[in-house]
Amino acid sequence: MSSLIKDFVNQTDFNSYNDFRDNFKILTPKNFNFAYDVVDRYAREYPEKRALVWCDDKGKEKIFSFADLKKYSDKTANFFKKCGIKKGDTVMLTLKSRYEFWYTLLALHKIGAIAIPATHMLKPKDIEYRIKKAKIKMIVCISENGVPESFEKAEENLKDIKLIKALVGEGNREGWYDFNKEVKDSPEEFNRPEGKEASVNNDTSLVYFSSGTTGLPKMIQHDFTYPLGHIITAKYWQNVCEEGLHYTVADTGWAKAMWGQIYGQWISGSAVFVYDYERFEAGKMLEKSAKYGVTTFCAPPTIYRFLIKEDLSQYDLSGIKYAVTAGEPLNPEVYNKFYEITGLQLMEGFGQTECVVCLANFPWMKPRPGSMGKPSPGYNIELMDKKGNQVDVGEEGELVMNTIKEKPLGLFDGYYLNPEKTKEVWYDNYYHTGDTAWMDEDDYFWFIGRTDDMIKSSGYRIGPFEVESAVISHPSVLECAITGYPDPIRGQVVKATVVLTANYEPSEELKKEIQSHVKKVTAPYKYPRVVEFVEELPKTISGKIRRVKIRSEDQEK
DSSP: OOOGGTTTSSOOOOOSSHHHHHOOOOOOOOOOOOOOIIIIIHHHTTTOOOOEEEEESSSSSEEEHHHHHHHHHHHHHHHHHHTTTTTOOEEEETTTOOOOOHHHHHHHHTTTTTTOOOOOOHHHHHHHHHHHTOOOOEEEEETTHHHHHHHHHHHTTTTTTOOOOEESSSSTTTSSSSSHHHHSSSOOOOOOGGGGSSOOSSSSEEEEEEEOOOSSEEEEEHHHHHHHHHHHHIIIISSOOOOEEEOOOOOOTTHHHHHHTHHHHHHHEEEEEEOOOOOHHHHHHHHHHHHHHHHHHEHHHHHHHHHHSSSSGOOOOOOOOEEESSSOOOOHHHHHHHHHHHHHEEEEOOOOSSSSOOOOOOSSSOOOOTOOOOOOOOOOEEEEEESSSSSOTOHHHEEEEESSSSSTOOOEEETTTTHHHHHEEEEETTEEEEEEEEEEESSOOOEEEEGGOOOTTTTEEOOOHHHHHHHHSSSEEEEEEEEEETTTTEEEEEEEEEOTTTTTOOHHHHHHHHHHHHHHHGGGSOSEEEEOOOOOOBBOTTTBBBBHHHHHHHHOO
């Protein structure tokens, strides 16, 4: 066995979900550092073991062993040290899905610095906000997509802040380090810090700005034990296999990259696959997955909606043995169609940037299409009403995490540099997720929506997901967002913002057809009285629908 998982868990095999929930334990070493204790150890014991398979949409490809990653992360750490980066410093990484991201992240772990991944789609105002909030000391970003220009424009308004800047890619730029040249010229050995310079478990290693479906993004901080929490994500939800190749569709600006492109997968012995593309095309994604032999696959429901529209018989996907989804609720229509085409049951999971997978359909369970599944080991999950009382089976409530006994491994430490904001969601030993759900008689959890997405119409409370599932089951609908639309009589009515499939055109007749269809497949009071056809839905970088944007635009009409 060439995986390290047995060193970090009490046991690996279980005969049922209950056995897994009750008996699984993660063993947390003192002063654990993923870069040294996983990556560098693989480099010593299994130096040629495959770690990262990377390709882009221009025909380039690179395969990294763990020995490669140790060498490049050591060289990168030496470059950071030359720049004055030390333990506790914050470094923003805007690297899209370039392979440099992986050894740059590892280098920051080695130093004990704080990595702050960010999307390449940020505008100068977004960048300025993040630099100020997180007290950013250094920027490492790609040279294309107008990203350097955005940083420079932001810097013009930050005259009291002196940033260190490094550019990844081709071309030189005044005021910027040439990252690739600097790394190439740096020494190959970086010694693990000792004493006060060494990282300890509760030091902050990673900060992600929330995807911002509502309000300004918050800074979610994780400590050095966070990678261990993703053993559950990778080994027991994504079901990665030793010497396999796992593909999670995610940009590094999204926390889902941490879920599926590094931590738990490598601990469990699987390599990760990364496809760096400018424009999403379902056919090309399938082609690359087949070419490189992906064995396990994870993507948000949005991706699956496009995949099931393709002729999958054109691609040899026989290597994919397991497929999971998270990020948005999974519509049963998508689940059923994917199963019909591939024979694979989509295993849905749930989590947030604030945690690892905390609810999931695990391998021992029969998935129920549309259900988030059951709690992960260590996560004591309850449903609570507005008065703080637990709700009964079948009743809706806010999904909360009970931390009275202990904070589960993988749950965030709070909002970085903002204890007041932390106290707004984490008090009386409960972390409040802001998500609404209900639980059935077999303890499966079912997502309803964000608490601020709930629609109140003529006394009815309507969750967007149940209506979206009804709308998307119509053959003309590719994607749909359900929101509340202001109404002087009912307070709100249900609005469907719809993206059509290629064979349909917007029309009043089609609106009525969709409305009639919804009345037939769900309770009639839920049908969308307002239907709007659009070219695309507003989304966060993580692929989540920004219903708040649709609502705010409707308020302005």
